[in-house]
Amino acid sequence: MGKELSPGDRVRVREDFPPGHIRTPVYVRGKEGVVTRAFGAFPNPEVLALGRDGLPKKALYEIRFRQTDLWPDYAGSPYDTVDIDIYEHWLAKV
């Protein structure tokens, strides 16, 4: 955390299952993808969900995953991808 990510950076999503309102879908936790866009900082939904202010804000990134990295038996084209917007505290550069 703290270090900004840039488009092209390869990242791994934290493999963690804390309770609460988490906007990081379970199926990408522990998976690797690539940063495609940086959107700036937004209130943290995990804090907003508790009725609080959502501060400190968290940087939000668009991460592109290859379907074949998400599902070993993926039946579509090897080109297929999923884009998901993920907050910085769920991402680590690899």
Next chain:
Amino acid sequence: MHEHTHHHHDHDQDHDHVQPHAPPAKDEKIHSYYQVLGLALKELLLEKNILTADEIRQTIEFRDSITPAAGARIVARAWTDPAFKKRLLANGTEAIKEFGLDMGATILDVVENTPKVHNMIVCTLCSCYPRGVLGLPPSWYKSREYRARAVREPRAVLAEFGTHLPDTVEVRVHDSSADLRYLVLPMRPAGTEKMNEEQLAALVSRDCMIGVSLPRPI
């Protein structure tokens, strides 16, 4: 007044109706747990004077006034006006204000289909949807089945909507998980060169803008 004096058994003589009235159906709908929760919340908000019944009604009325026709007009404009298309792709939230539309607290991101990339939208966590330009989502969009399968086997889902894409095209699924809402800008169909904006808008269905379908060919 006097109609009511002989209000016995022959209703159809008292009124203009050709057919006799069926008795009104009883409202026996059983509410689900979440519907009860929603009603309880609404009643509390009213009771505590946080919202008025008219504010709730107005909001519903506003929500209902936005239909996929708004999105279709945006797509048709993007097809015919390259400068607008540029603005739309660069900043969808700002560009749709030219149509009097507003995304509220969310950001609109317009994703463009190309011969190499086909975009498709889902929200696996709940039902995030570009309501500011398409209105309320269809019920299938909110179903567990669509939400689970769109990211697991998108091509099988597309095939069920009658959409078949070659393996050389990248199917790019956007899982709306945060502050952005996605709208698919489909490719303009061939043979539409002479059509005007209004005629083009008629080719663009809601499902094209969710990315499960393609504009009607000419």
